[in-house]
Amino acid sequence: MPVAWKAWAFFKRDLITDLSYKLSFAFQVVDILVGIGSFYFLARILGKAAFRGYEPFPFILVGMAVNGYMSTSLVCFAQAIRGNQPLGTLKMVLVTPTSPIAFVLFSSLYPFVRAALDAVFYLLAGTMFGLSLARVNLLAVLLIFLLSVAAFSSIGILSATFTLVFKRGDPFLWLFGGLSWLLGGVFYPLEVLPRFLQHAGQLLPITHALVGMRAALLRNASILELLPQIGVLGLFALVGLPLSLLAFHLGVRWARITGTLSHF
Amino acid sequence: MRDLFPLSHSRRPGSDAGKRREFQRSMSKVAIAIQKLTKTFSVGKILQTLQKNPPKKGGTEVLKGISLEVFQGEALGLLGPNGAGKTTLLEILSTLLLPSGGEATICGYDVVREAGQVRKVVSYCPSASENFYPRLTGMRNMEFFALLNNLSPREARRKIQTVLDLVELEGGSDVPFQLYSEGMKHRLALARALLTDPELLLLDEPTRSLDPVLQGEIRKFLRERVVAKLGKTVLLVTHSLLEAEQVCDRLAILHRGQMVRIGTPDEIKKACGGEDLTEAFERAVGATSCQ
Numbered sequence: 372m373p374v375a376w377k378a379w380a381f382f383k384r385d386l387i388t389d390l391s392y393k394l395s396f397a398f399q400v401v402d403i404l405v406g407i408g409s410f411y412f413l414a415r416i417l418g419k420a421a422f423r424g425y426e427p428f429p430f431i432l433v434g435m436a437v438n439g440y441m442s443t444s445l446v447c448f449a450q451a452i453r454g455n456q457p458l459g460t461l462k463m464v465l466v467t468p469t470s471p472i473a474f475v476l477f478s479s480l481y482p483f484v485r486a487a488l489d490a491v492f493y494l495l496a497g498t499m500f501g502l503s504l505a506r507v508n509l510l511a512v513l514l515i516f517l518l519s520v521a522a523f524s525s526i527g528i529l530s531a532t533f534t535l536v537f538k539r540g541d542p543f544l545w546l547f548g549g550l551s552w553l554l555g556g557v558f559y560p561l562e563v564l565p566r567f568l569q570h571a572g573q574l575l576p577i578t579h580a581l582v583g584m585r586a587a588l589l590r591n592a593s594i595l596e597l598l599p600q601i602g603v604l605g606l607f608a609l610v611g612l613p614l615s616l617l618a619f620h621l622g623v624r625w626a627r628i629t630g631t632l633s634h635f
Numbered sequence: 636m637r638d639l640f641p642l643s644h645s646r647r648p649g650s651d652a653g654k655r656r657e658f659q660r661s662m663s664k665v666a667i668a669i670q671k672l673t674k675t676f677s678v679g680k681i682l683q684t685l686q687k688n689p690p691k692k693g694g695t696e697v698l699k700g701i702s703l704e705v706f707q708g709e710a711l712g713l714l715g716p717n718g719a720g721k722t723t724l725l726e727i728l729s730t731l732l733l734p735s736g737g738e739a740t741i742c743g744y745d746v747v748r749e750a751g752q753v754r755k756v757v758s759y760c761p762s763a764s765e766n767f768y769p770r771l772t773g774m775r776n777m778e779f780f781a782l783l784n785n786l787s788p789r790e791a792r793r794k795i796q797t798v799l800d801l802v803e804l805e806g807g808s809d810v811p812f813q814l815y816s817e818g819m820k821h822r823l824a825l826a827r828a829l830l831t832d833p834e835l836l837l838l839d840e841p842t843r844s845l846d847p848v849l850q851g852e853i854r855k856f857l858r859e860r861v862v863a864k865l866g867k868t869v870l871l872v873t874h875s876l877l878e879a880e881q882v883c884d885r886l887a888i889l890h891r892g893q894m895v896r897i898g899t900p901d902e903i904k905k906a907c908g909g910e911d912l913t914e915a916f917e918r919a920v921g922a923t924s925c926q
Contacts, residue, residue: 373785380782384768384775391770391811459766463827466729467783468754627733630676630723 377469378477385481403489404496407432411500423560425589432497433585434557436490437519441577443486444479444523445548448531449541451478456635465632471623472616475531483520490516494588504588511587511594518604519580523547525611526576532615532622538635551577579603666835666868667705667728672737674698674723674892697723699892700737707834710862710869712883714876716920719889721872722762725837728870729759742834755785758828762839762872764820769813773804773823776812777830784831798826801860818849825853829861835868836861842878854881876912890920 389395414428422430451474455461464474498504530543551557554564554572561569561578572578583600586592594601626632677694697720705711713721726732728739730750738745744752767776774795781791799805802822807815815823821841828836841857842850858881861867873879879886880900888896888903896903896919900912907915 372787373782376782376787380779384771384779387775388768388770458768459761459763460768462731462761463759463766463780464783466731466754466757466759467780468751468785469783624733627731630726630732632731 374473377473378480381474381477382480382484385478389481389485399489400492403492406435407493407496407500410435423562423585425585428500429497429502429589430560430585431558432493432502433588434581436493437577437581437584438551438555438557439489439493440483440486440516440520441523441551441580442548443482444520445527445530445544447479447482448475448524448527449534449544450482451475452531452534453635456633459633462633465623472619475528475619479524479527487516506589506591508587508591508593511592511597512584514594514601515580515583515587515597515604518601518608519576519584521608521612522576522580522604525608525615528612528615528619532619535619535622535626535632547575547577551575554578556581576604576607579607664707665704666707666709666742667703667870668738668740669701669703669724670738671700671702672698672724672727672739673700673735674720674727674732675735697892698727698734701889701892701894703887703894703897705868705870707868708862708866709885710858710871710883712879712886713870713872713889714874714879714886714916715889718891719920720892721889722839724889725759725839725870725872728753729757729837730754731759755831756834757837758831758833758835759837760824760828760839760841762843764817764824764844767812767820767823770811772809772811773799773815773819774808776823777808777827780827781830786831794830794832795826798829801829802826802856817844818846821845821849821853825856829865833867835870837870839872840874841871842873842875850875850878854878858882876916880912888916888919895919 410431411428414426414431417427452461455464461474465471494502494504526543526547530541533541533543550571554561554568555575555577556572557577561572564572579600583592583597583604586597586600623632673696675694675696701720701724713724715721723732727734728741728746730746730753733747740746741753742756744756746753767773768779771779777795777799778788778791781795782788786794795808796805799808802825804819804822804826807819812820812823825841828838838857842853845853857869857871862869862882869882871879871882873882883900885897885899886903887894896906898906903919904912904915907918909915909918
């Protein structure tokens with residue numbers, strides 16, 4: 372039970388902090404609506420053929436939603452470290468009987484819930500611009516969402532480790548965040564890229580998350596149909612999560628040896 | 636529970652009360668045992684490999700094989716000039732830092748091998764009065780740290796009320812921490828340190844940057860409530876010799892990573908000479924050596 376209470380403590384802490392910035396909520400809603408509106412009008416001038424059989428607007432909208440929660444997964448772990456270091460609260464958490472891994476994982480709970488709600492808001496707001504959600508396989512959507520969050524999180528935890536040890540200049544965020552925009556197929560299908568870049572795009576988890584999520588959300592694809600994407604995302608998570616948690620554990624040990632836990 | 640000792644010199648060794656405490660100490664258990672503890676801050680191997688010309692020497696030796704025993708129910712003052720290694724020692728005992736060599740146990744638990752157990756019996760109160768979430772109220776901050784200390788929400792609420800009453804902060808608990816005065820922040824930090832009813836309190840300059848009246852109140856609180864009434868073991872880092880004398884049973888003087896003197900204030904004055912503790916302290920850490 373203490374584990375559940377601890378998870379709740381982190382979630383509540385972040386929820387209360389977030390709610391205390393009332394204006395930021397309103398601005399975020401406006402920001403999403405403006406973004407969706409821009410892409411709606413952009414999509415109107417694009418042809419249908421280049422989007423793997425999808426309408427351009429739903430294609431881009433799902434891309435934005437997935438990219439949104441991928442960004443959260445990449446940054447929230449490092450932010451947990453960076454946000455607590457200047458406050459001095461990182462040290463105060465680590466002197467309690469709460470493991471550093473629990474700290475970093477529980478600190479991601481609220482950002483993930485927010486990111487999921489943002490993604491849902493993207494889609495619901497999209498219906499105002501003509502997006503149809505009549506052919507959704509909800510189970511497949513949830514499965515792809517959970518697996519992709521797990522896969523992205525392994526990179527996010529590596530990013531947090533880097534932040535703990537080297538403080539700034541995180542290559543994981545740059546590598547995966549930047550390349551996902553270029554090679555992941557967020558705004559355009561991979562087919563428009565040169566062949567070698569298409570192959571490089573296959574190494575990114577977002578590529579598979581996007582293919583799976585679009586199929587599950589827009590054309591009611593079955594779990595069986597999505598097995599290749601489920602398999603790749605599962606593999607990313609299965610290999611990446613234990614490795615990143617091990618790296619984080621070693622990073623904390625490193626900071627305890629060098630006395631740099633609170634350095635930033 | 637222990638007897639309440641008035642804040643006077645009657646409890647010092649040499650007096651009857653002092654002799655009684657001396658006897659009690661010799662009969663009591665060891666709360667902190669430190670053996671030849673060392674800590675060296677070096678440029679780590681990761682960074683060394685990235686550097687063109689890695690340093691040949693091993694870095695800065697902050698603790699140079701110190702040994703110390705603190706007894707249960709005792710308040711020990713850790714004194715020393717800036718950079719002596721006081722905070723480093725506290726951070727090792729609170730498991731935030733890993734030592735480079737030697738051993739340290741708290742209530743029988745090794746600070747490296749049994750860090751999880753150590754965290755259950757120790758509370759650390761760092762020198763900065765921040766260390767809380769600024770937009771959360773004092774109560775919400777306390778709830779957060781209570782749950783992280785394995786308390787259930789119901790137990791947490793009960794204990795929070797008790798410790799807030801103890802530090803006389805119950806009125807301000809619904810105010811965001813960022814609106815707290817310096818005094819309230821210090822009280823809240825002390826309340827958090829007492830939340831889990833720890834065996835041992837590690838306090839790093841708990842009265843720093845407070846006005847003299849509040850300093851006096853906190854010292855009295857530490858001496859009369861925390862040590863005398865609640866029977867806690869306290870390791871207190873301070874730059875105030877007055878505070879050390881008022882709160883602590885014994886003092887340990889750390890200088891350049893070495894323990895140069897341990898004893899009661901009277902013993903230190905006797906060993907180092909000088910009119911008062913200030914002079915004795917100056918002699919202990921200065922060119923003039925103690926006997």
